[in-house]
Amino acid sequence: MATLGHVAVGVVAARWRASRPGSLPLGVAMLGLAALSLLPDADFVAFHLGIPYSHPLGHRGMTHSPAFAVLVGIVIYGALRMSGRPALLDALLATLVVASHGVLDAMTTGGLGVEFLWPMDPQRFFLPWRFIPVAPLGARMLSPRGLSVLLAEAVLFLPAWAYAFWPRSRAPATG
Numbered sequence: 799m800a801t802l803g804h805v806a807v808g809v810v811a812a813r814w815r816a817s818r819p820g821s822l823p824l825g826v827a828m829l830g831l832a833a834l835s836l837l838p839d840a841d842f843v844a845f846h847l848g849i850p851y852s853h854p855l856g857h858r859g860m861t862h863s864p865a866f867a868v869l870v871g872i873v874i875y876g877a878l879r880m881s882g883r884p885a886l887l888d889a890l891l892a893t894l895v896v897a898s899h900g901v902l903d904a905m906t907t908g909g910l911g912v913e914f915l916w917p918m919d920p921q922r923f924f925l926p927w928r929f930i931p932v933a934p935l936g937a938r939m940l941s942p943r944g945l946s947v948l949l950a951e952a953v954l955f956l957p958a959w960a961y962a963f964w965p966r967s968r969a970p971a972t973g
């Protein structure tokens with residue numbers, strides 16, 4: 799899967815969070831949660847380190863598991879608490895956004911499955927519903943097929959984009 803679908807989840811979460819008290823400014827929340835939505839793909843570095851795709855530390859391995867998402871949530875919870883901000887809702891939201899990455903990848907039409915049970919079991923899984931076109935890896939994304947995948951994701955996640963960026967109605971002026 800390319801980036802657009804993952805980022806869509808991040809910006810939707812930010813838009814929802816911004817409508818509740820104690821949120822960071824919408825733009826900051828969008829940037830932060832969009833970055834977290836892509837964090838699991840930091841395992842791309844494995845290819846450069848010579849770690850095979852199928853290895854537990856390979857692409858769609860450890861960083862795509864729910865356990866990794868929980869670890870990220872704990873780190874964010876700790877960081878927010880130390881900075882004196884309310885932490886629980888933001889940490890839960892961050893956990894869900896990171897966890898959504900593996901779920902979406904498990905609905906793609908190719909590649910290897912997702913290591914959902916890390917660290918207990920290295921088995922890879924797909925979900926029964928696989929309708930998101932798999933993206934070519936690395937620089938091959940810059941190809942007609944890569945662009946068609948981006949376009950398909952933009953359309954598939956159109957409702958998410960609409961929710962995230964729909965202009966907010968202003969409160970009527972009073973007095």
Ligand SMILES: [Zn+2]
Nearest residue numbers: 838839899903
């Ligand atoms: Zn991924």
